[in-house]
Amino acid sequence: DAGVTQSPTHLIKTRGQQVTLRCSPISGHKSVSWYQQVLGQGPQFIFQYYEKEERGRGNFPDRFSARQFPNYSSELNVNALLLGDSALYLCASSLRTSWETQYFGPGTRLLVL
Amino acid sequence: GQQLNQSPQSMFIQEGEDVSMNCTSSSIFNTWLWYKQDPGEGPVLLIALYKAGELTSNGRLTAQFGITRKDSFLNISASIPSDVGIYFCAGRQTGANNLFFGTGTRLTVIP
Numbered sequence: 001d002a003g004v005t006q007s008p009t010h011l012i013k014t015r016g017q018q019v020t021l022r023c024s025p026i027s028g029h030k031s032v033s034w035y036q037q038v039l040g041q042g043p044q045f046i047f048q049y050y051e052k053e054e055r056g057r058g059n060f061p062d063r064f065s066a067r068q069f070p071n072y073s074s075e076l077n078v079n080a081l082l083l084g085d086s087a088l089y090l091c092a093s094s095l096r097t098s099w100e101t102q103y104f105g106p107g108t109r110l111l112v113l
Numbered sequence: 114g115q116q117l118n119q120s121p122q123s124m125f126i127q128e129g130e131d132v133s134m135n136c137t138s139s140s141i142f143n144t145w146l147w148y149k150q151d152p153g154e155g156p157v158l159l160i161a162l163y164k165a166g167e168l169t170s171n172g173r174l175t176a177q178f179g180i181t182r183k184d185s186f187l188n189i190s191a192s193i194p195s196d197v198g199i200y201f202c203a204g205r206q207t208g209a210n211n212l213f214f215g216t217g218t219r220l221t222v223i224p
Binding site (some may be wrong): 001004017033035041042043044045056058090092101103104105106107 | 117153154155156157158201203208209211212214215216217
């Protein structure tokens with residue numbers, strides 16, 4: 001069975017640009033969560049979506065936005081990129097909003113120059 | 114946001130040795146989770162804890178939910194080379210749709 005997939009795997013952008021990251025959950029999973037993992041730190045929660053509605057939001061600026069599509073895939077958008085946005089962006093899917101049964105994807109590594 | 118502090122930050126141990134690491138917080142959590150992350154991959158859930166004082170095992174791994182609800186512990190017995198990786202604790206508070214991760218413990222096992 002396919003796990004959580006994310007694209008692209010790596011991305012290089014410059015300050016001020018905008019980026020869109022994509023996530024496909026495990027088949028049958030209806031909830032997607034996004035995390036930012038800065039090098040050397042633990043993941044930080046950004047968003048959780050369930051049934052296309054935002055169910056949770058971490059302490060991130062409005063430059064970060066996300067949405068979930070009818071097929072339960074999700075996109076994370078970041079506008080006006082800053083150097084500090086360089087990180088590994090992880091997506092996790094679960095059947096519902098259960099944290100304990102989240103399965104993480106391999107992540108998208110974003111470098112902002 | 115909430116700060117979960119893990120110690121030690123890194124460990125170098127001989128294969129076969131037991132390992133202990135802990136996670137502390139200034140706030141109370143009602144769920145504690147332990148994850149392992151390998152290079153280039155996302156975290157994988159190892160153990161979930163739901164009650165203060167709870168002790169749960171998963172093979173050679175044992176984790177405990179601290180009585181104060183502000184800490185948790187993970188033990189690995191008889192370490193093997195594939196235990197190498199970064200171990201993260203994570204906590205969730207009652208009614209919160211947010212999961213806070215610790216700073217991580219990097220484990221190196223010397224064959």
